Amino acid sequence: MAACGSAAQEPSAAGPTTITMWTRAATQAQSERLVEAYNKSxxxxxxxxxxxxxxxxxxxxAAAGAKQLPDVFAADVIFVPNYTSQGLFADISDRVAALPFKDALAPSHMKLGTYEGRQYTLPHTLDLSVWFWNKDLYEKAGLDPEKGPATLKxxxxxxxxxxxxxxxxxKVHGTFFGGNCGGCYVFTFWPSVWAAGGTVMNAEGTESTVAASPMTDVFSIYRGLYDNGVTGPxxxxxQGPxxxxxxPKGEIGVMPMPSTTLGSMPADMKIGVAPIAGPDGGESTFVGGDSVGISSTSQNVxxxxEFLAWTVSDEAQVEIMAKNKDVVARTDLADNKYxxxxxxxxLINSLVGKGQTPYALKFGETFNDPQGPWLRFAREALFGDASKLPELNETLNQSLTQ
Known part of the structure; x- marks a missing residue:
């Protein structure tokens, strides 16, 4: 890193430096807005x-294997531990420590960007799971349109x-969820477990705890909704897409949704937003989105x-992210002029510090892969034989430790 740092100073003496950055299409809009504003200023x-x-x-x-990574790249926060453990990101611990607002950076993202006590990434974009309810449908159904659910019950x-x-x-249904989508279950069901004070894994991400309460209680409530015909057909x-x-079509009464969809909802739709709660209360969220770091092979550190620090500055977070109804990456800017x-x-911004992002090196193959063990586990819990859950939990443990 010392060699990279000194090499990075040479271009600035000769003139402006152009750095390369990669991001996935899921965060294209936010990334383009940040880059455009930075390049102009x-x-x-x-x-x-x-x-x-x-x-x-x-x-x-492929780029890592060929040592052709860009200067900067973002990644789904859930996969960041894989990249840090493989040495793909440069250590930015000292630089982060010098930021005056370092303690306000999204804690879940910062946690997953830490490896062996060193910091490698910053929050790039945040997407939180929350409950949306359709106020017009609530009123037509005789419910108070201004009072959403405070518990999963x-x-x-x-x-x-x-x-x-x-x-x-x-045409109208009470609720909806992605019943054949592992990532959807993780994003929308797990916060109810956390809100109830429970866990889904141990801290090391090597042992599953989803075969016990409160996860089984959450499954039971959703299974009741499905069995009673309350969910969409x-x-x-x-499967997720x-x-x-x-x-947004006005067909669902209340359901868990990504917070990033709020800004794209029909302008005339009256939508309430509530934190995801446990069976009897509490509140939490899955703090998803992307983190961003400097590649370990960059010669322009x-x-x-300079770019990364600017993306979490007051200017970028308020005038670019908040202005477009995106979740800010700093808890101290949750309540801003926009x-x-x-x-x-x-409310959504306030959940950044209350939510969680689970840590597991084998997260993708265990919980996101359609062929992985989690989807089978969840589908047995919702639509099949719940007595199989303890046995299936062992397949989760095997996947997490293989």
């Missing part, structure tokens, strides 16, 4: 390459009421850091 420049999300991990692996009761009062024609088959597409215009955004 700085002498150094950033050349951004957006790669299809499904191709991103293989592309990173209330969530189930309100969804059931919408179904019973408005679902006769088959394609819930069991939903379209799971967020039904709520100083210029790369979020203050919409109490729902203030």
């Amino acid at each position: 700085h002498t150094n420049q950033v050349k951004l390459t957006v790669i299809p999300t499904d191709n991103y991990q293989p592309r990173i692996a 209330e969530f189930a009761e309100q969804a059931t009421t919408v179904q019973e009062k408005l679902g006769a024609d088959g 394609t819930t069991k088959e939903e 379209t799971w967020t597409g039904f709520f 100083d210029a790369a850091w 979020s203050a215009e919409d109490p729902r955004v203030v």
Whole structure:
């Protein structure tokens, strides 16, 4: 790193430095806004390459093997531990420590960007899971449109009421979830476990705890909704690509949704937002999104850091992220001049410090892979034989430690 640091100073003496950056398509909009604003206001420049999300991990692996990584690259926060443990990111611990707002950076992202006591990444984009409810459907169903669920049991009761009062024609449904999507379960069900004070894994990410309460309680409530016909008809088959597409059409009463979809909802749709709760209360969220770091092979470390530090500055976080209703990466900026215009955004921002991002080196193959053990586990819990869960939990443990 010392060699990289000294090499990075040479281009600045000769003139502006252009650094390269990669990001996945899932965060294209936010990345492009940040890069465009930075390039307009700085002498150094950033050349951004957006790669299809499904191709991103293989592309990173190939570039790392060939030692051709860009100066800066972002990654789904859940996969950051894999990259740090493989030495793909440069150590930025001292630089991060010098930031005056270091303690306000999104804690879950910072935790997953830490490896053996050293810091390697900063938060890039944040996507939180929350409950959305359709106020017009609530009013038509006789529910208070200004009062969303405060517990998972209330969530189930309100969804059931919408179904019973408005679902006769088959166009409106009480709720919906991605029943054949491992990542959807993780993003939307796990926060209810955390809100109840429970865990899904041990701290090392090597042992699953989902075969016990409160995870089994959460599954039981959702299974009841499915068995009673409260969920949309394609819930069991939903593999992920379209799971967020039904709520914006006004077809769903209440459901867990990504916070980033709030800004893209129909302008005339009246939407309430609530934290995801446990069966009897509490609140939490899955803090997803991307982290970003400097590649360990970069020869432009100083210029790369100038850009990264700017992306978490007041200017970038408020005037670019918050202005576009994106979740800010700093807890001290949760209530800013743009979020203050919409109490729902203030609420979403406030959850950054209360949510979690689970840590496991084998997360992808265990929980995200459609052929992995988690999806089978979840589908047995929701649609099959729940007595198999202890046995299936062992397959999760094997996957996490293989």
